[in-house]
Amino acid sequence: MSGLLATSPAPGGGLEPGALEQHLRARRASGAKLLVPYLMAGMTPDWLATLEAVVAAGADAVEVGIPFSDPVMDGPVIQDAALASLAAGTTPESVLAALGEADIDVPLAVMTYYNLIFRAGHRRMARSLAAAGVAAAIVPDLSLEELGPWAEEAGDAGVETVLLVAPSTSEARTAAICARSRGFVYAVARMGITGERADIGDAAAEVVAKIRRATDTPALVGVGVSTPEQATAVCAHADGVVVGSALVRRLLAGEGPEGAARFVGELRSAIDDG
Amino acid sequence: MSARAVNGVPGPSTLMGDPGPEGRFGDFGGRFVPESLVPACLELDAAFREAWADPGFHLEFEQILTEFGGRPTPVTRCLRLSERLGVTVLLKREDLAHTGSHKLNNVIGQALLTQRMGKTKMIAETGAGQHGVASATAAALLGLECTVFMGEVDVERQSLNVFRMELLGATVRPVTSGSRTLKDAVNEAMRAWVSEVADTHYCLGSVMGPHPFPYMVREFQSIIGREARGQCAALLDGAAPDLVVACVGGGSNAAGIFSGFVDTSSRLVGVEAAGGSAIGTGIPGVLHGMKSQLLQDEEGQIKEAHSISAGLDYPGIGPEHAHLAATGRAEYTRAGDDEVIDALCILAETEGIICALESAHALAWVLREAGGAIPAGSSVLVNLSGRGDKDVAQVRELLAARTKR
Numbered sequence: 132m133s134g135l136l137a138t139s140p141a142p143g144g145g146l147e148p149g150a151l152e153q154h155l156r157a158r159r160a161s162g163a164k165l166l167v168p169y170l171m172a173g174m175t176p177d178w179l180a181t182l183e184a185v186v187a188a189g190a191d192a193v194e195v196g197i198p199f200s201d202p203v204m205d206g207p208v209i210q211d212a213a214l215a216s217l218a219a220g221t222t223p224e225s226v227l228a229a230l231g232e233a234d235i236d237v238p239l240a241v242m243t244y245y246n247l248i249f250r251a252g253h254r255r256m257a258r259s260l261a262a263a264g265v266a267a268a269i270v271p272d273l274s275l276e277e278l279g280p281w282a283e284e285a286g287d288a289g290v291e292t293v294l295l296v297a298p299s300t301s302e303a304r305t306a307a308i309c310a311r312s313r314g315f316v317y318a319v320a321r322m323g324i325t326g327e328r329a330d331i332g333d334a335a336a337e338v339v340a341k342i343r344r345a346t347d348t349p350a351l352v353g354v355g356v357s358t359p360e361q362a363t364a365v366c367a368h369a370d371g372v373v374v375g376s377a378l379v380r381r382l383l384a385g386e387g388p389e390g391a392a393r394f395v396g397e398l399r400s401a402i403d404d405g
Numbered sequence: 406m407s408a409r410a411v412n413g414v415p416g417p418s419t420l421m422g423d424p425g426p427e428g429r430f431g432d433f434g435g436r437f438v439p440e441s442l443v444p445a446c447l448e449l450d451a452a453f454r455e456a457w458a459d460p461g462f463h464l465e466f467e468q469i470l471t472e473f474g475g476r477p478t479p480v481t482r483c484l485r486l487s488e489r490l491g492v493t494v495l496l497k498r499e500d501l502a503h504t505g506s507h508k509l510n511n512v513i514g515q516a517l518l519t520q521r522m523g524k525t526k527m528i529a530e531t532g533a534g535q536h537g538v539a540s541a542t543a544a545a546l547l548g549l550e551c552t553v554f555m556g557e558v559d560v561e562r563q564s565l566n567v568f569r570m571e572l573l574g575a576t577v578r579p580v581t582s583g584s585r586t587l588k589d590a591v592n593e594a595m596r597a598w599v600s601e602v603a604d605t606h607y608c609l610g611s612v613m614g615p616h617p618f619p620y621m622v623r624e625f626q627s628i629i630g631r632e633a634r635g636q637c638a639a640l641l642d643g644a645a646p647d648l649v650v651a652c653v654g655g656g657s658n659a660a661g662i663f664s665g666f667v668d669t670s671s672r673l674v675g676v677e678a679a680g681g682s683a684i685g686t687g688i689p690g691v692l693h694g695m696k697s698q699l700l701q702d703e704e705g706q707i708k709e710a711h712s713i714s715a716g717l718d719y720p721g722i723g724p725e726h727a728h729l730a731a732t733g734r735a736e737y738t739r740a741g742d743d744e745v746i747d748a749l750c751i752l753a754e755t756e757g758i759i760c761a762l763e764s765a766h767a768l769a770w771v772l773r774e775a776g777g778a779i780p781a782g783s784s785v786l787v788n789l790s791g792r793g794d795k796d797v798a799q800v801r802e803l804l805a806a807r808t809k810r
Binding site for chain 2: 199200201203204206207210217222223224244245246247249250251271272273274275276277294295296297298299300301304308319322323324
């Protein structure tokens with residue numbers, strides 16, 4: 132891994148931002164909009180090459196899914212990717228071993244469900260992530276009320292935990308979530324599960340506005356952002372976008388690293404030209 | 406009522422009480438859902454607590470269960486079966502409730518809450534179809550729109566219940582993901598709920614899921630235990646039965662009847678399907694919004710349950726049962742497919758009652774253990790959670806297959 136991720140941990144999730152947040156803040160300060168593609172680890176034999184290709188095509192960070200059997204936040208495309216990955220024998224250990232060997236020069240965030248962390252043990256998982264050079268974790272079914280035990284171990288290991296704010300989240304709850312979110316704040320664009328949508332709707336702008344009133348941590352919009360046009364529209368108010376299903380669908384269709392790079396390149400150009 | 410501790414475990418003040426704002430049952434329970442759903446869970450918790458403290462709500466709830474639901478359901482003394490087994494067998498007859506199972510108690514409560522929250526639609530998951538039929542029934546009664554998610558496998562093996570739901574005006578959505586059974590129906594219902602939460606209540610069918618569902622569903626089902634407590638006292642010279650036995654999938658009928666006896670010296674016994682025994686072969690984990698005992702591999706990938714009974718085909722169990730097992734206040738055991746079919750046949754032949762395959766698990770354990778784990782002369786209350794009409798075609802096939810074997 133590059134020196135970028137070698138920053139010292141902030142014990143207990145303290146005030147010193149971690150590698151992901153430092154990187155995103157620096158990129159934002161330079162005037163860039165932030166692009167974070169998502170792909171599912173192990174979904175295709177060449178997923179690591181795909182990861183490298185999307186970084187080369189201009190990703191500021193990458194969200195790497197660790198497959199879980201019952202992903203309730205995910206729509207059919209990411210469910211299919213998870214099933215394909217599990218069928219290929221992917222485990223949290225195999226993903227982290229692969230990431231630890233990979234040469235990726237942007238921060239990585241893993242996205243998975245809480246049961247895999249709970250079973251591994253908070254401390255063990257936090258240290259495994261750190262050892263593999265993973266900067267952050269996104270755990271969508273770990274609500275604010277249940278966050279404590281994981282956040283403490285993650286903080287001690289120097290792993291940032293990205294929290295989600297939804298259209299249904301109240302102003303007061305948004306403030307509480309933003310106070311504990313590390314890396315960035317994930318603005319859920321709509322009430323619903325992951326998957327491509329024909330239009331992105333107005334909710335995203337409102338969620339970002341709520342987050343802005345609570346924190347200056349970068350706010351990235353995800354869930355439903357599918358096209359360069361939508362990414363551009365979202366970046367008019369947000370600091371950046373997470374694009375998952377639209378990329379994963381292309382990979383499931385066999386477009387491979389080249390197709391992934393092409394799509395991420397289009398997203399990059401679109402938000403840069405904004 | 407006695408408030409003493411049983412076998413040194415906490416007394417009724419802590420067992421089967423209020424799990425608090427975060428829904429904790431010892432190490433189990435909680436609320437593990439995406440942020441989009443947290444506000445809906447908070448809203449539901451507040452609405453339930455407000456309603457449950459309102460005598461007017463209780464009046465309406467109990468009036469519907471009486472006038473429409475056929476409550477109270479009787480306790481039946483099984484004279485011939487008792488003689489055969491050498492123990493006194495009493496059945497709490499939830500099979501006689503409207504729609505044929507205990508499920509109606511819960512859905513009437515939740516449908517009333519749906520209205521109270523100003524929502525117009527309900528979604529529900531179903532395994533055997535009992536909860537789906539009950540939800541469709543409550544929705545029709547109260548003028549709500551109803552969509553039921555049901556695994557494709559269960560749609561096939563419970564086609565009559567699918568048609569019942571449709572007759573009642575509900576939409577049945579077959580679920581084709583994963584194992585295509587109850588677990589995946591819950592996944593799909595939760596996914597749908599995220600999108601439709603503004604005007605839709607998720608009418609969860611058992612004492613599982615994120616807080617407040619395990620607590621709320623137990624409270625709605627506690628009417629079973631309250632009735633049975635009084636009925637048993639009348640039949641047993643004021644005493645509680647020596648054992649209270651119920652089948653457990655998610656565990657709502659068991660929670661309902663246990664709650665009436667948790668503060669007595671009755672042994673509480675939950676009987677799981679051998680192929681879906683979350684207490685027997687599961688380990689702690691988090692699924693469907695709750696921390697509980699789950700069938701899963703070492704990494705935490707959820708395993709599929711296997712049972713002839715669609716209603717028990719679930720890899721988890723309600724978190725309060727996990728806690729009752731951990732404290733030792735309730736025992737959990739299991740019954741296999743073959744002895745379950747035998748139990749169903751024996752009850753039919755000796756008592757004239759065809760029960761659901763789910764309920765036959767509780768009976769199978771009693772048949773197996775009478776004179777063993779159940780000392781001769783004991784009094785045993787079995788919660789007969791549902792009637793067997795939905796299962797007769799399947800039982801016929803199973804018996805035919807057995808004859809060939």
